[in-house]
Amino acid sequence: MKNLTVFTASATRPNLMVNSADRIEPTAGWSISAENPEEIIRGFSQLTIKKEYKLRGYQYFSGGNGNGIVWAIPVSEELPHPDFCDRLDEMFLSPPKPEVALDDFMAAIDGDRSPLSYLQAAIALHELHEFGAMWHGCSWGQDRILPFTDDCKEEMLSEIDDIDAGFRIEDYLNFIHPWDELKEIPDILNPHFYYQNGKPTVVFYTINDIGYYKLCRYTHTFEKESYIQKVEREEIGAGDGGIIF
Structure with a gap:
């Protein structure tokens, strides 16, 4: 990156x-x-x-x-x-x-x-x-963009008294929802920007609970010198619950 x-x-x-x-x-x-x-x-x-x-x-x-x-x-x-x-x-x-x-x-x-x-x-x-x-x-x-707050560890401490010093992204994901399956654990959970092959790229993760809980990665790849972009949405986690409206 x-x-x-x-x-x-x-x-x-x-x-x-x-x-x-x-x-x-x-x-x-x-x-x-x-x-x-x-x-x-x-x-x-x-x-x-x-x-x-x-x-x-x-x-x-x-x-x-x-x-x-x-x-x-x-x-x-x-x-x-x-x-x-x-x-x-x-x-x-x-x-x-x-x-x-x-x-x-x-x-x-x-x-x-x-x-x-x-x-x-x-x-x-x-x-x-x-x-x-x-x-x-x-x-x-x-869609709720992850993490929910600017301080994941502090967010967890509000409900869990003893968190190991070695905080992991996997811990946070399982804290916010009991997933049936996590296909992968993000290296960087926060929204982030980088250049890929000279093209501006933005990645962020969300949770959406319509129908069932989904953990998704959005990758936005921009044209050079433009805000025109292509979006790839990948579901990398699923869990029970959700809403129907």
Whole structure:
């Protein structure tokens, strides 16, 4: 790993205050969202939206369930009504795509190219993909990035009186959930950044309890000089429990 940077858990959270409008229940089916997805980017200090673009979104709503999709469009344009858009039939719910939209909204995102900016861009990607999600439409919203706090050992001491001096990542993983299977133990549990073959790379681990408990590794590989990224999600642990909603 070249130029490794290891982050605290708190580094994955938005670090700027953004005043968000109250959510208004949308109409059924696809509609232009009343919410502004740019608020997600504004919450991260190292990211900006390129001046020639803006982010806007469509909302799908049915029976209390919601999904959405975000597009980057020229700043001089507005989203057309969904009925006047092409539909992406290969995607769930066949979302609308305007002719003027970029294929990847991350092409409209800029930043200072610091390790923290890439971590923030990785988190922002998931948040933007979950834009408009409600009830059964939620998935990423149940992911909890590990470790839960900035001090794993202190977190364990709050419930266990005697912890050996030789603290191990495996101990922490088994402390937070009794896994049926752990395919591997991470060498670095905290979110971290490095260069792989010259490409910025961000890795973090999460627990998601939808259906059953899953321990997952997310690897974000960025294009050089861009925040466009490919994401690989690997399930490396599973356990009983979980929620169904």
